[in-house]
Amino acid sequence: MGFKRASLLQYLCILIIIYSFNFSAVAANDDRNKLQNYIVFLRPATDNNTFVLENAEKWHNSLLSTVFKNSSASRLIYSYNTVVNGFAARLTEVEAQELLKHPWCVRIILANNRYKLTTTQTPKFLKLRGYNGLWRRTKNMGEGMIIGIIDTGIWPDHPSFSGKGMPNPPSKWKGHCDFKAKFCNNKLIGAKSFLRAGAEEQKHIPPFDTVGHGTHTASTAAGAFVKNASVSGNAMGLASGMAPRAHIAVYRVCTEERCEEPDILRAIEEAVKDGCDVLSISLGDALKPFYNDPISIAGFTASHMGVFVSTSAGNDGPLPYTLSNDAPWLLTVAASTISRRFFDSTIKLGNGLQLDGESKYQPNSWVPKMFPLVYLGKVSNIKSGQCLNGTLDQKQVNGKIVICDRGGSTRLGKGLEVRNAGGVGMILVNSKKDGYDTIPDKHVLPASNINYFDGEKLKKYIRSTKDPVATLVFKGVVMDNMRSHSIANFSSRGPSRRNAFILKPDIAGPGVNILAAVPPTKVEGEISHFAIKSGTSMACYSDDKIEVIIQPLPPVKCAKTKAVPQEQLNYPSIVVPLSTGNAVIYRTVTNVGDEKDSYKAKIKVPKGVSATVIPDTLNFTRVYEKKTFKIVFKWVGGSKANGFGDLKWISKRHVVRSPIVLQLAAQTLA
Structure with missing residues (x-):
């Protein structure tokens, strides 16, 4: 009987293995016949054959028709003939392998990676304004330059994109603006949308920015002068981009959810053909070999044609080897802090020490008197030190300012736990990984986020006395030169995995708490046309690259040479x-x-x-x-x-x- 049971069990196991194998085989076969986006690279036409270049789409459809009988037009996404020679199409793996056998075909890559977005005082901070500022020395503020923004589109009806006083675009400009005439002017000279790779239907989607990222970055690069710019009355002043006299052309390739490779490649191609001098690409992706990376491939050709390509390093710091866009021919920009805090929240300790932090919640009713200070991380477990949900004892917290370590839960959730336990305030302390970067959150109670090193001073004080006390003082906007020029915690770090002996990022620019234009947004019950954002996207338009934007550069001449280390x-x-x-x-x-x-x-x-x-x-x-x-x-x-x-x-x-x-x-x- 035992033998029969064993045999039956073995038989069932064999059946499971067989059916599992068959299921895997069917699944694998389904994958091979699933339509996906591919980019097909072709050999260049002999002697730059004019007929082929002018009829690229027909040629590409004819190549596609060799691998399937149905209409090839519905499968073709884009034709490319400027920065690359080839096309993007929806193919199955089987069809792609069949197409690769064609003598015209050089390489085919699966384009299934989705890129992610990487996101007043700055002109003064970068020494653009003033008697000896770069604007005065160059005299043109970017006049005559065309900056191509490859992003989420733009909100055209914004004062930062006013064409008042702007000259006509240069004669080399070949592009057009897909908005109504009232939205296009001598500032915003171009606007196109490329979102076909991710769309089930081949319908045109206008280049309106519904995310805010593209509008913010475009105004940071070349926004016009706008008086009394602020967010809820904070940081009010004269706002402008780094090159306020430059023209803007936008190419929408991203929605809130995705940025597809074929769309990005088409946008770079269009921007080069249109006549852009500078391309700014604030998109990041997991590293691929250069020969399979659309931004690296198209950026190389664009650079060779005299177009300066600036990219963001990415927002995956602070760990090493987290870079995006690290090709040597691309400018890779990290994000650094600036000399301004929008929402200062200073901590005053009982020993006279003052520690500067940030909080967007700045109540007018707060009375800055001394309160008992408590840190439960020293007497309990790590969860209490992090103020996780349900970990604080009301008897220990009631009526006190509570120190909470970052990590384990949301920053706002920690404040809610403190308030529910009866605390009157919170000091949020960075981890060592978070370093100097502080975040001005809209907390639910009086609070301050301080950096890791000041947090160590705070904990040293609380250990030094039996009755530690503290208070919070809210100051709004303050200038803080001590914080400037430090690399943001989120900014991706080198070294480069693909270029071990090429130093990346190349430069750093202001990318923390940058005030710039956004689509109309409701902030504290009021409609705001500006917002404060952080990211290497914002840095992508600042610092040393300003010289490139403001002062035209000669075309790059690449001589033929042998490979070098x-x-x-x-x-x-x-x-x-x-x-x-x-x-x-x-x-x-x-x-x-x-x-x-x-x-x-x-x-x-x-x-x-x-x-x-x-x-x-x-x-x-x-x-x-x-x-x-x-x-x-x-x-x-x-x-x-x-x-x-x-x-x-x-x-x-x-x-x-x-x-x-x-x-x-x-x-x-x-």
Whole structure:
């Protein structure tokens, strides 16, 4: 009987395995016959055949018709013939493999990645305004430049996009504006929408911004001057973009839920054909090989055609290796803080120490008197220290200001727990991972979010006395130069996984609590046309890139050359592989300053490393003259660890700095 039971059990197991295998096979077969978005790259037409270029869509449909009998037109999403040669189409895996056999076909990629968005005082902070500001020195504020914004669209009926006083767009402009005539002007000269890749029906969706991201970033880049700009009366002043005289062209590729690869590729192609000088792409994605990444592929061609491509580093920090858009030919921008806090909430302790934090809830009825201060994390478990739901004892909290550690629950939820337990206020302390970044939330009670390091001072104080006390003082907008120029906690970090010896991000720009235009939004019962947002998207339009926006650059000329190691790529930053002991790095520089000028090298490296610049002086006699130099690095002793330094070329009027990262450990960065 036992044998029969065992045999029956074995038989059932075999049946399960067979049916599981059959089900898996059916599922796999279904996947192979499921329609998905593919991007097909084709060999270029011989001698740039004009007929093929002008009839690209017909040609692409004819290629599609070779793999299925039904109408190919319904499968074709876009035709590309400028930044890439090819098309996007809905294919099954079987059809894609069949199409790949065609002699015209070079490569096919599955375009199923969905990219995500990465999201007044800034012009002054960046020294654009004032007597010696960049606006005065360049005199044009971006006039004559066309900035292409590839994002969620734009809200055209906004004062930041007024065409009053703007000149006509340059004669090279070939684009058009899909809004009604009343919304298009000499500021907003172009508006198109590309959302076909994710739509079940091939219907046109206008480029109106329903998310707010594109409007915010467009006004940060080139918004017109707007007086009395504020959010609920906060930070009132004169708002403008970094290049207020530049023209704007927007290309909507994102909804709130998605940004599809074929749409992004088509938008870059259209922007280049339309005549944009600068492309700003605030979209991020998990890393793919460059040859499969639409932004990297199209960005390379755009750069070769003289279009400057600026991208956001991503909002996946603070861990390393979290970068997006790290191709060497793209400008990768991190986000940094600015010198202004919109909603200051200062903590005053019983020992006289003051700690600055933020809270959007700033009640007028609050009386800043001293209250008992309590931190349950020191006497209980981590849940009480984090003020998680149901963890606070009313007997210990009632009538006191409570210290709560971030993590484990929402920031607003912690305040609700404190209030329900009878607390009169909350001090929200950052974790070490959160660092210096504080968030001005609309809390349910008087509160302040402080950085990790001030949180350590606060906890030290509470341990030092039997009767700790504190109060909160709400100050609204304050200037705080101590906080400026620090990298935001959320900003993605390097090193680059794909470019171990290319330093990324390239630059950092203001990206924390940036006030800029948004579609009409209800804030505290009132309609607001501005909002405060943070993200590398906002940084994408600031800092050193301003020079590019305001001052036109000559087209990029890429000479044919042999492949070189990453560290020898003629990049302004330098990453040195010293794991073998020595390295020689070459760079070529171009004089874009005074016609006759002389620069002297000054290099700084960590202890244990020697560095010699040869030659150590560069003498220029004309503009655009090129000079090549080399740096000989040697490890001369000490502990082998990664280090940092810089090279400065110094003349009477200019200092040109290149950051240096020394890779001394045996392992690679990636």
